[in-house]
Amino acid sequence: MRKMAIKLVLFCLCFWRLDDVFGQKIKLVKPGDSVTLNSGLTEIMDNDVVRWRHGPGNTLIAEINKQTDSMTVYDDVLDGRFRDRLKLNNQTGSLTIKDNRHEHVGDYELERKSLRKSFFITIIDEISMKEGDSLTLNSGLTEIKDDEIQWKLVLEDILIAKIKKQTNGITVYEEILDERFRDRLKLDNQTGSLTITNITTEHAGVYELDINNVRKRLFLAVYNEISMKEGDSLTLNSGRTEITKGEMIVWLYMNEFIINKFFDNIIVNEDVLDGRFRDRLKLDNQTGSLTITNTTTQHTGRYILYTVGSKQSLKAFRVSVYGE
Known part of the structure; x- marks a missing residue:
């Protein structure tokens, strides 16, 4: 189904938005990992031109032109975000992106004659836990000043904890979602970090930290x-x-x-x-x-x-x- 927006993963966007799981290839990548976008070709023909484009502006980032026997990566475009990260396979046209970061999230398109093949890369910070463990989701702050901090569950679109320093208010919403967080949430008044104790599989999901409208998302996997x-x-x-x-x-x-x-x-x-x-x-x-x-x-x-x-x-x- 085309352009179906889902409030899901990965790990960015609507962080785990699956725009088109039935046509577009979705790649979920951890920060720092490499990902290969496969062309699906075994060999590029002598008269082929293969191009890779990225982003809403369809910026050209890599090209193989067999007619001129040339292969080019344009890693200085888009403020150099791809510098020293692109590797193009001369035989198949597949594109590898190394050391992925959040700025590499988005749409990628392969062009070859009348062929169009789309990919979507999303970066996800994943935390893996076992049932019964405790977990602290770090805010990254050493001290809260005039900040407003919120913790949300993204899939459910529900606020679970917040600190508003100006009013010196701290709130945890333990009663939500059939009280799955009852007696499990602890919010650090100094840093805004959130601790979840005695984790179960019900606590798996995508958590969002919002500090003055600057957002960071984490995927918590509680494994069987x-x-x-x-x-x-x-x-x-x-x-x-x-x-x-x-x-x-x-x-x-x-x-x-x-x-x-x-x-x-x-x-x-x-x-x-x-x-x-x-x-x-x-x-x-x-x-x-x-x-x-x-x-x-x-x-x-x-x-x-x-x-x-x-x-x-x-x-x-x-x-x-x-x-x-």
Whole structure:
């Protein structure tokens, strides 16, 4: 579905906004990591011209012109944000961006003849925790002066804590969301940092810190740990008895979209990551649970389920598949 705005991840934008999970490739990247935007080509033909553009102005950032046998990266454009970060594959035209930062968030487009291929990069600061742990979300301040500080849950669009120094007021909203934060929130009066104690999977999500309208977002993943033997089937339970009409579910593996469902449309991206999921994915149409058959050690890693509708939810799994 075109241009569907969702209040989700990644980690930036609407931070985790999925503009088009059915057409646009979404890349979720941690700060400092590299990401490769794959052209989908095995080889560029002799008369091909491949161009990469970025941002609302469609700024040209890289080009391969086989007609003139030239390859150029324009890493000084846009105030030099791409300087020494772009690497272009001369054979396939794929583009690698190194050391990603928040200024690299946004749309990227591949142009080749009549072909257009779109990508969206979002940067996410991720914190991983286990149930029962405590977590402090740091404000980055050593002392609050005349600041107004707010902490929000982005998916739910709900304020959970705030400090207004001018009125010397501190408020934590423990009663929200079925009281999942009851007796768990502590706001530091000096720094504005927020501590959440005795974390459960209900506390996973995207948290936003707002200091005088300057915002920073963090993704908290509270993992269910699963260990299994190679060759077995694995079912990642959504925790739902039914997916209601109009809800959208998205499953990711290591930041790659592997399966999406919206209304009666199910999109399976089983060819990602060298096809390791090919003929192995099965989505329960009623509950949204995901089954992976004939698992191998390649299926070890992080899986995340997003459910988007009248209510948004996030569930994370860390799977370890071991050999015989």
